[in-house]
Amino acid sequence: xxxxxxxxxxxxxxxxxxxxxxxxxxxxxxxxxxxxxxxxxxxxxxxxxxxxxxxxxxxxxxxxxxxxxxxxxxxxxxxxxxxxxxxxxxxxxxxxxxxxxxxxxxxxxxxxxxxxxxxxxxxxxxxxxxxxxxxxxxxxxxxxxxxxxxxxxxxxxxxx
Numbered sequence: 110x111x112x113x114x115x116x117x118x119x120x121x122x123x124x125x126x127x128x129x130x131x132x133x134x135x136x137x138x139x140x141x142x143x144x145x146x147x148x149x150x151x152x153x154x155x156x157x158x159x160x161x162x163x164x165x166x167x168x169x170x171x172x173x174x175x176x177x178x179x180x181x182x183x184x185x186x187x188x189x190x191x192x193x194x195x196x197x198x199x200x201x202x203x204x205x206x207x208x209x210x211x212x213x214x215x216x217x218x219x220x221x222x223x224x225x226x227x228x229x230x231x232x233x234x235x236x237x238x239x240x241x242x243x244x245x246x247x248x249x250x251x252x253x254x255x256x257x258x259x260x261x262x263x264x265x266x267x268x269x
Contacts, residue, residue, distance in 0.1 A: 157245045157249060157251075157266075159184045159205070159243070159251070160184045160185060160186050161183075161184075161185075161186075162183070162184070162266055162267075163181055163182075163183045163266075163267040164181060164182045164183065164184075164192075164251050164264035164265065164266060164267060165177050165178065165180065165181050165264060165265050165266075165267045166180040166181060166182065166195075166233070166262060166263075166264050167250070167263045167264060167265050168262070168263045169229065169232050169233055169236050169261070169262050170232060170236060170261060170262075171260070172232075174195055174229055175195055175225045175226055175229050176195055176226075177265075179193055179195050180192075180193055180194060180195040180229070180233070181193050181267065182264060184203060184205075188202045188203055188204060188205070189201075189202055189203075190202060190203045190212065190215075194217065194222075194226075194229065194230040194233045194234065195222075195226050195229050195230060195233070196220055196222035196226040196227065196229070196230050197217040197218040197219065197220050197222065197230060198217065198218045199215040199216065199217045199218075199234075200215065200216050201213050201214065201215035201216060205243075208242050208243060208244060209241065209242055210240055210241070210242060210243045210253070211240065211241065212237045212238070212240060214238075215234065215237060217230075217234070233262075236253070236261040236262050237253075237262075239255045239256070239261055240253045240254065240255065240261055240262070241254060241255060241256045242254040242258075249265075249266055250263050250264065250265050250266075251263070251264040251265075251266070252264075
């Protein structure tokens, strides 16, 4: 009798657990996603979206990159950023609020870069750490700026 009562109680508890686990909850929204108003830059009378646009790095610290076709950056709506330093690929996150932008440390692949590309990669990663703001100039170039307002990196739009 006790064993049968215990069995019924056990089945009842399992049933409650299963029913409780089947409840519907609304999906949670990511807290890190930037609202659309925070991922656009004004360029004269037009608005340029950072998100979904592939940007080719033209120069870092005023010095032209070794291979602009291979040095790139792309922003995603969730705050993700990815691209290439010219040698290694990178991925990470960026926080964009208005014209303010900061990058969390980037993860990179580990190919052995030689000569000019090795130097460029280190310069790229150091510049990204120092970015505080962005702007889009009259030619549509993305300018990543340091705390002092100096241009750390210039990128051109690769995708329309």
